[in-house]
Amino acid sequence: MEFNPFVKKYSKNVKRVALVYPNRYVGGISNLGMQYIYFAINELEGLICERFYADVFDGFRSLESGTPLNKFDLALFSLQYELDYFKAVEIAKKFSGLKIAGGPCVMINPLPIKKYFDAFFIGECEDYIQEIVKAKRIEDLEGIPGIYTGKEDKVKRIHSELGKHIEREIIGDGAYGRCFLLEIGRGCIRKCRFCVVRQIYSPPRWRKIEDLPEVKYVEKVAIIAPSPTDHPQFKEIVERYTSLGFQVSPSSIRADAVDEELLEILSRTSNSLTLAPETASEKLSEILQKNISFEDIISVAEMSKGRFEKIKLYYMIGLPGESFEDVLQILDQAEKVKKIVGRVEISVNPLIPKPHTPMQWLPFGGKVELRDGIDELRKKMKLIKKECRKRGIELQMESLKEFEVQAVLSRGEEDVSKIFERQKIDFEKYLGAIEIENTLPWDFIDHGYSKERLKKEYEKIWEILNSEAGNIK
Ligand code: SF4
Incomplete structure (x- = not known):
């Protein structure tokens, strides 16, 4: 049951805008960007915006009025996670109106889904959303800052000023x-x-x-x-x-x-605490530059004793230079926290070397030979499962395949779209290490950082590894 949605009745000559979140309602209603767009469009005369979620009418009818997607003139997609692309593509393929996608995945690299959308908005859309939704054809979008239709050689990512917070929100059962x-x-x-x-x-x-x-x-x-x-x-x-x-x-x-x-x-208001140490190893922490030490986590656990019933910890594996001992350190840290607080849950994910980060040139799995990295990741995940059972640590860990797909969708080019047509794709092409001098598929997005700075940071990772004699083998 929702509180506060916009009640706007459809009448002839009103333009209908579909706001599509290709995942479950629980995540969509917790997304402030979606909320902002919804209210900004509904404020306009002559426009009505309704929401679509993957688990409400399977994503093909609106939540507000049950209106079929095809009755809408324009569809805006919010892409928060690469794995949402499958549902997004399914919906986009059945919609004949103008389709525009935005969200963090688009800001990182929209190429794998390029052929299914007419345009993308790269950035934070607050300042341009009311202009975008007035478009009737792709040509009307051209020239709007942040818009990428595929013709532009370069797109500058847009950011907004943080002014007054929105007063009105839809309250639903969210994340x-x-x-x-x-x-x-x-x-x-x-x-x-x-x-x-x-x-x-x-x-x-x-x-x-x-x-x-x-x-x-x-x-x-x-x-x-x-x-x-x-x-x-x-x-x-x-x-x-x-x-x-x-x-x-x-x-x-x-x-x-x-x-x-x-x-x-x-x-006073919560019985659990969540922290993201990412790693328990000092060497790997230096590589990640997260700057959270083993002791920082233990010290928070000490302060949490008697205050919280449970601590949840987020970790990554498959880091460059990572050994099985480093993985065991995660389990030692979690076990120590459990002894202090009573209950501990860990969430362990393989690192995805994301575009636009200093780690973008690294292979998935953290080893020079991709196959070695993936095989080792499999063994490390097995070890984590076994040790968690033995030590009474609660564990949350998805399948390795899921992360491989996520990495390919994040780092891929247009040919990756074959995955949505149930055709084979070359995983190794996009999971392996990338030559530092290569032009990257996502270089056309200008986020304002210097690529030289990223390169220096990437080289720093190797310096740390070499100085620790922990070279990637
Ligand atoms: S850089 Fe990213 S991981 Fe690090 S503190 Fe900021 S949001 Fe968290």
Whole structure:
């Protein structure tokens, strides 16, 4: 049951815009970008926007009125995860109107799905959405900043200023529960080498405390930002809403930004804590530049004792120079946390060397020989499962194949679209190491960073590996 959707009745001559989230409702309703677009379009005279989710009428009828997709004039797709492409393509193929896709996957590399859409919007669309939805033909889109139709040689990614927060949101049962989504920042001040956020959402921006809204009709506030604890007034924001009686939950917190006071505030309304150490090995942490030490995690666990029932930890494997001992260190760290707090859950994912990051040239699996890397990943995943069972650690880990597909969809070119036609594709072409001097398929997207800087950081990874005598074999 939703609260607050726009009730706008269709009448003749009104343009219908379909807003498509090709995954489950629970994720879509928790996406602030979707919420913003929905309200911005519905505010306009002569336009009506309705939502489509993969698990509501199988994605082919709108949530609001059950209207079939084909009655709409324009469809906007929000692509948040590469694996959503399968559903997005299924829907796009059956829609004959103008189709435009946006979202982080598009900002990274839209080539694998290029043939299914008329245009892409590369960036944050707040400032241009009302102009975009007025388009009747592809030609009307040409020249709008951030639009990529396939003809442009280069596209500059667009970012917006963070002004006043939206006051009105649809409240549904989303990924964070029934809550108000409070976006306090975009971009990130950190320099983690595996992470694409600092490139595709640069520059880092914080929303001022005075631009945050009064929250009504819900009991919970979910604080959204890539690294919320880096907001200079993070504690004040949390305090402001908890003191008004709201349950407050940040999308994530950094272990090195935590102190007793913050944990005390958070524990008033939550019984679990989530951290992302990514690795438990000192050497690998230096490579990732995440700068969270083994001790940082143990120290948060100590402070959490008696305050939280469970700690959830996110890790990556398949890193360059990673040994089986490094993987065992993850399990040792998780076991220590369990002994202190009582319960621990770990989520372990293979690293996907994402476009636009200093790791983009690396092979999937972290070994020079792709096959060796994949075989070793398989063994490491088996080891993790076995050790978790033995040590009483709760584990969340998807299949290796799923990550291979995700990596290919992230790094691929237009020929990868064959995967949506159930044809074979050359996985190795896109999973292997990339020559540093090669032009990259996604180089046409200008995120404002210097490729030379990324190259230097990539070389730094090798310097660290060589100095540790931990060369990739
Ligand atoms: S991993 Fe988190 S802290 Fe690091 S750059 Fe990305 S968003 Fe920022």
